[in-house]
Amino acid sequence: MRRPIFTAILLGAGMALAAALFVICPAAAGIEAQAVRPNGGPQATTLPLKPNSVRFAVIGDSGTGSPVQYELGQEMQKVHQTSDFGFVIMLGDNLYGGHSAGDFESKFERPYKPLLDEGVQFYATLGNHDNANETSYARFNMNGKRYYTFTRGNVEFFVLDSNYMNGPQLEWLRDELQKSTTEWKIAYFHHPIYSGGKRHGADTDLRAVLEPLFKKYKVNVVLSGHDHVYERIVPQSNIVYFVLGNSGQLRSGGLEKEAEEAAGFDTDRCFMVMEVAGSELYFQTISRTGTIVDSGVVKHQSEAAGGAGAPAEPAVKAANNNHQGVTSPKQPQQ
Amino acid sequence: MNHHRSLSGYAATLLMLLALAMLGAGCKKAPVEGRDIENDARALQQFNKGVEAYVTLHSRAEKDMPHIKATNSGAAIVKRQNTLAARVQKARSKAKEGDVFTPEVSAYFRRQVDAAILGNRDGVEEALKAAAPGQQKITVNQPYPEDGPHVMMPPTILLHLPRLPELMQYDILGHDLILRDVECNLVVDVTRNVIP
Numbered sequence: 001m002r003r004p005i006f007t008a009i010l011l012g013a014g015m016a017l018a019a020a021l022f023v024i025c026p027a028a029a030g031i032e033a034q035a036v037r038p039n040g041g042p043q044a045t046t047l048p049l050k051p052n053s054v055r056f057a058v059i060g061d062s063g064t065g066s067p068v069q070y071e072l073g074q075e076m077q078k079v080h081q082t083s084d085f086g087f088v089i090m091l092g093d094n095l096y097g098g099h100s101a102g103d104f105e106s107k108f109e110r111p112y113k114p115l116l117d118e119g120v121q122f123y124a125t126l127g128n129h130d131n132a133n134e135t136s137y138a139r140f141n142m143n144g145k146r147y148y149t150f151t152r153g154n155v156e157f158f159v160l161d162s163n164y165m166n167g168p169q170l171e172w173l174r175d176e177l178q179k180s181t182t183e184w185k186i187a188y189f190h191h192p193i194y195s196g197g198k199r200h201g202a203d204t205d206l207r208a209v210l211e212p213l214f215k216k217y218k219v220n221v222v223l224s225g226h227d228h229v230y231e232r233i234v235p236q237s238n239i240v241y242f243v244l245g246n247s248g249q250l251r252s253g254g255l256e257k258e259a260e261e262a263a264g265f266d267t268d269r270c271f272m273v274m275e276v277a278g279s280e281l282y283f284q285t286i287s288r289t290g291t292i293v294d295s296g297v298v299k300h301q302s303e304a305a306g307g308a309g310a311p312a313e314p315a316v317k318a319a320n321n322n323h324q325g326v327t328s329p330k331q332p333q334q
Numbered sequence: 335m336n337h338h339r340s341l342s343g344y345a346a347t348l349l350m351l352l353a354l355a356m357l358g359a360g361c362k363k364a365p366v367e368g369r370d371i372e373n374d375a376r377a378l379q380q381f382n383k384g385v386e387a388y389v390t391l392h393s394r395a396e397k398d399m400p401h402i403k404a405t406n407s408g409a410a411i412v413k414r415q416n417t418l419a420a421r422v423q424k425a426r427s428k429a430k431e432g433d434v435f436t437p438e439v440s441a442y443f444r445r446q447v448d449a450a451i452l453g454n455r456d457g458v459e460e461a462l463k464a465a466a467p468g469q470q471k472i473t474v475n476q477p478y479p480e481d482g483p484h485v486m487m488p489p490t491i492l493l494h495l496p497r498l499p500e501l502m503q504y505d506i507l508g509h510d511l512i513l514r515d516v517e518c519n520l521v522v523d524v525t526r527n528v529i530p
Contacts, residue, residue, distance in 0.1 A: 099480060104408025128483040132503075132516040133411050138404040164503055165489040191486055200464070205457030205488045 046295075047083055047284060053277035054153040055083055059247035060091030060190075060225030061127065063107040069248040072269045072288045073111035079286060080115060083273055088112075088120060089157065091225035091244060092127025092190030094140065099131040107248075108139070123150060125159045127190040127225060149176050155276050156182040158219070160189035162206055170209060177217035183300065184276055187214065188223040194241045196258040197227025199251055214239055220301060220314065221281065229254045229266040230285055232294060235314050236260070240298050244285075247271050263318065265293040279303040295319050369445065377442035381496055384434035385513075388522055389499055392515060395421035419477065419518035429475045434513055435525035443495065443511060444528050450494035451530065461488035462506070462529065472512055477519050478505065 047055070057076060062069060076088075095107045109116065116122075116139070124140035126132065135142040142148060146161035147169050158176060161169065177185065192200070193207035214222065215237050225245035233241035246269050255266040269288040274281060279300035285293050296318025396418050402410060435443070451458050464486065470479040485506045495504060498513075502522065505512040509529045513522040 097481065099412065101407075101409035101412050104411075128486060131415075131480065131519065133415050133519075136402045136404060136411050137408060138406045142404075144403045163484060163486050164492070165487070166492045167497060170489075203457075203461060203486065205454055205461045205490050206486070208454060208457055209489045209493075 046292075047273060047275040047282045048277055048280075049083060049275070050277040052153070053275050054155050055085040055273070055275045056152070057085045057088045058091065058188075058223060058242075058244055058272040058274065059088060060223075060243075061093040061228055061245040062090065062111075062248040063093060063095040063103075063129075064248035065096070065103070065107040065111075066248065068250075068269055068288060069107070070111045072247055072271060073113075073115070075286065075288055075290055076112070076271055077114040078290065079273060080118065080120065083275075085273055086120065087152070088115065088122045089159075089188055089223070090122055090124040090140070091188055091223055092125045092162075093129040093225060093245075093249070094124050094127065094134060095131070096129050096248070099133075104137065123157065123159060125189050126161050126163055128163055147172065149180075151182060153276065154183040154278075156180050156185055158185065158187040160187060160210075162189040162191040162203075162224075165206060165209060170213070173210075174213055174217075177213060177219070180217070183279065184221070184281065185217065185219045186221045186223070187219050190224060191226050192224035192241070192243045193222070194233045194236055194260060195224070195227050195243045196231055196233075196256045196261045196264065197229055197243065197245070197251070198254050198256045200227050201256075211237065218301065221298065227251070227254065230264065230270050230293065231255060231261055232263040232285075232296075232316075232318070233260050234262045235316060238301050238314055240314055240316060242272070242283075244270070244272055262316070263294045373438075374442055374445070377438045378496060380436060381434065381439045381442070384436075384439070384523075385496075385498065385502065388434065388515075389501070391425050392422060392501060392517070395425055396517075415518055419520055422515065422518055422520055423475055426475050429523075431474050431524055433474070434523040435511075440525040440528060443525060446494045447491060447511075447528055447530070450488075450491040453494075454490045458488045458490050461486060470507060472507060472510060472521055472524050474521050474523055476521055478512070478514050478521055480519065 049055075057079070059072075059076075062072075079085075095103050097103065112120075112122070121141060122139055124134065124142055126134065126146060132146070134140055135144050135146060141150075142159075146164070148159050150157050150159070158173065160173065191203045191206055193203055193210055195202045213219075219239055221240045221242070223242045223244060225243065227243055228245045228249040228251035229243065230246055231243040233243070235241075246266070248269065250269055251266065253266055255261070255264045257264070265285065265287070270285050270293060272283055272285045274283045279302070281298040281300070282296075283298070284295040287293050296316055299315040299317075301314050399414065399418060402414055405411060432440075470482055472478070487504055487506060492504065498504070501515060501517050503514050503516050505514050506529055509527045510524050511528040512524045514520070515522055
């Protein structure tokens with residue numbers, strides 16, 4: 001007799017918590033729910049952490065060698081202990097300034113030493129501050145190539161060099177997308193084709209050549225850096241875009257509130273953790289101080305469509321802070 | 335009367351300006367529609383010959399240097415780049431601006447850039463804003479400055495320019511188009527005022 005009552009209380013509490021976390025707002029295209037929470041999110045990693053899922057972290061514009069880059073590296077290590085992401089994707093500007101032997105150490109090896117020591121792999125793309133010879137640096141896993149693919153579980157990653165999007169690269173991308181059979185296709189490169197960044201913003205010339213391929217071959221998620229802020233874009237033509245260019249650099253207040261922005265954070269450094277479990281992609285964006293500033297789940301287009309023939313718009317269920325982001329205790333500028 | 339004359343003067347000036355503007359618009363289109371194909375082919379051939387000559391020189395310079403596909407040593411990467419750069423610089427000690435970008439080749443590139451911009455004016459112009467000239471000084475056979483960012487080559491322009499071997503890339507700085515050896519980060523050649 002006591003067990004059903006206990007279960008009902010538990011269920012009720014769960015629903016109340018869910019309602020508190022996800023405040024339903026008027027839906028923009030493709031967004032099922034969007035929440036605005038008070039400043040300060042949970043400190044612990046709460047991804048589903050499902051068995052056999054593909055888990056990885058994301059950093060962009062990281063290679064400054066500044067103390068805050070090291071602090072973010074420490075926060076990533078903490079999160080790694082609970083989420084056990086197997087690899088990190090780097091969105092470019094991996095090494096700012098000079099490219100001496102010491103720069104590889106101070107701007108990459110030392111900030112991420114705990115992760116490297118635990119066998120975490122890094123997969124880099126080139127940014128506009130990078131030297132092309134970084135492709136030969138084994139810890140960036142580029143194997144001498146400006147653009148490449150790799151597959152983990154049901155996800156194929158398409159790593160592009162947006163500095164130099166020439167004919168051969170576009171032909172290669174088309175061929176690779178055409179023959180890809182994985183459920184999820186994630187592309188990443190340095191220059192964003194959608195961005196509310198005040199400094200750079202969206203590169204529409206790059207968009208003109210990439211977006212038709214992404215649409216045709218049903219790319220699910222696209223990640224870029226370059227603008228030194230975090231931003232999640234309202235799905236564009238069924239594709240979810242993220243900008244993450246503040247893992248080392250920061251342009252405080254560098255976000256322009258635009259209609260395309262679903263969430264933004266521009267007051268501190270951050271990184272992302274993603275988990276692809278079957279037809280769902282969970283994401284959390286975590287600040288240098290360990291606060292989750294944006295999180296949610298992207299449902300695979302085919303799943304969100306509710307069957308064949310229906311429009312394949314990805315559903316993004318998200319809980320995020322407001323446009324300006326949370327106010328961190330310390331706000332180091334660079 | 336004077337007033338009348340000045341009005342007709344204004345009208346004449348206006349008409350002249352209109353005519354000039356129309357001529358100007360015609361000129362803009364000329365590179366695409368009224369191109370001298372033989373002239374273009376000759377310039378392209380000349381450019382490819384210059385690029386091939388450079389690739390041969392580069393290959394000779396790295397003849398006994400092992401190619402690094404992947405190393406954990408940043409020092410090894412830097413050392414290879416510097417050694418190769420020193421060898422190429424020595425082999426090209428007499429290189430000068432215009433060796434590859436001859437006047438005929440530069441004119442061809444100017445036409446190609448104009449044609450590209452006509453294809454996507456807004457996108458290209460937006461991308462080129464980032465190419466504002468800085469303090470960086472570009473000199474043939476000298477390293478491309480590493481202290482500043484590279485400008486992303488607008489794909490629309492890139493798709494209008496002749497393809498290059500993997501070891502070479504085009505760069506834009508201000509109004510200049512640069513041909514760069516990316517393996518040793520040296521400026522192979524530069525053509526000025528090609529980019530509007």
